[in-house]
Amino acid sequence: MTDFTAEGGHGAVPTSGVPVGASARPGYPLWEVFLRGKRGLNHVHVGSLHAADAEMALQNARDLYTRRNEGVSIWVVRSADIVASSPDEKDPFFAPSADKVYRHPTFYPIPDDVPHM
Known part of the structure; x- marks a missing residue:
């Protein structure tokens, strides 16, 4: 026999026979x-969730x-597919860009009417 509870205002919700962590779906990727x-x-980035597919x-x-x-737009990306640099590697990882000052936007005039620059 299954036990039920009505706590939380959700009606009759079974309390026995429900696997622990069922909402996280351990087999589903993050x-x-x-x-x-x-x-x-x-x-x-607004958060994470578990789901079977995209x-x-x-x-x-x-x-x-x-x-x-x-x-107006949502992106979902499998957590396992994200590759990121470490904050500890900031100096050696980004140091080569300091050698190429010609790539910095300070050498190019930007018109005042160009938005978001």
């Missing part, structure tokens, strides 16, 4: 969610992170 707001130009991750991200019409 996805990082990036959202672009109506006024912004950049996608911003389609499910996109739908779950929409349901979870845009409940109040906060965004």
